[in-house]
Amino acid sequence: MRHDHLITSKQLTREDIETILDRAAEIDADPSAVADRHTNTLLGLLFFEPSTRTKMSFETAMKRLGGDVVDMGSVESSSVKKGETLADTVRVIEGYTDALVLRHPKQGSATMASEFVDVPLVNAGDGAGHHPSQTMLDLYTIRENAGLDDLTIGIMGDLKYGRTVHSLAHALTNFDAQQHFISPESLRLPREVVYDLHQEDGGAGIREHESLEEVLPSLDVLYVTRIQRERFPDEQEYQKVAGEYQIGTETLEAAGDDLTIMHPLPRVDEIAPEIDETDHAAYFEQAHNGVPVRMALLDLLLSDDGAADRRGGESDE
């Protein structure tokens, strides 16, 4: 892998993805082997939006690699409140740290920020845009449960604003995967994402649906996202679709025995709690995979030729 930043999953080849997943598997098998790998390394956490899993898993990952984190804290308590631009914030914090993780409500924020810094920058969510590190842990979980080739996956819920969906869909075009997108009409994939998927995939493996029933029996994986009530223009419109996109035990009667159910979390009522104890549920495993996958990502970004280049060719090995 040779990238200075991780901004979108579009930038990753199949080889890149496999490198990250393989490294994550090595780390997962023996985390202690990398416990001192990045001592004296500081990761800057810049979260302009609330986050629990992403932020804490990056923090855990850096610490388990022997490094540490500095955290901007909440927007309310930062210089952002004084009107500082994102471009200035990242330029200041890059001087304190060896790498940055950025979450920001604006689409394209990570692309822009990466143009102002030399340290590696990971996009941890840019508005409704992309969330590539989530995609890596999603792919890791899929590979563990169902394999990445000959995969039939249903991706259901808020496809319009769901950045995890956009990133995952792009990444899956590197594999032999049939992707079924299931959502209410009002929350279909953005036309830009469909345009890209057709460019990347030739459109062969992409279908859009409004009903899960049409495709459920054929699925290896069902990736569920929250229907975001706050996105609907009125409550009635939300109520029309909300119940149709909930998974209960009765829903699964039509599913294959090996169906894996995933969710980037947090969930509200998309997946009934009774599912948690079944063999279908992989969403907590998925969340736990965030740590080894982000350890692998940070390790690769901080150790590759790019790091050597940034230090004038001096290797850290």
Place this chain on the structure above:
Amino acid sequence: MSDDHNHHDGDDHELRVSKIRSGTVIDHVRGGQALNVLAILGIDGSEGEEVSVGMNVPSDRLARKDIVKVEGRELSQDEVDVLSLIAPDATINIVRDYEVIEKHRVEPPEIVEGVLSCPNAGCITTSGEPVDSRFEVLEDGVRCDYCGTIVRDEIASLIDT
């Protein structure tokens, strides 16, 4: 020779839009787009530029076309290329001493920077950051390099004036 510098379309054009001595004539602009051409070139008259505009004049090729003449200014290739977004049929005539000394068609560029505003209110380029807009030029539109938004119609409405 452009329509306004020969007699192909008749002398009535000469009455509407006078000849220039030296500068650029942008011909075969789609009818109604002349003011957008000026906006893309950043010409608003405030610098004292001498500009002549003909709008919706008859044309053999386009039925109705606009013509823009800018006295004393030869457009750069970058400027000409950006014009292709809203005037894909345009011909550019460089005039010196009342003679057309160079004439070429516009070619779409791969990227346009700092010319169009992203229509996506959620795009970082609309947030007061110190960054120019940047659009990839597609076959049938433009695409924001930052947020990915694709615009196919109404590109002229994105011109950052």
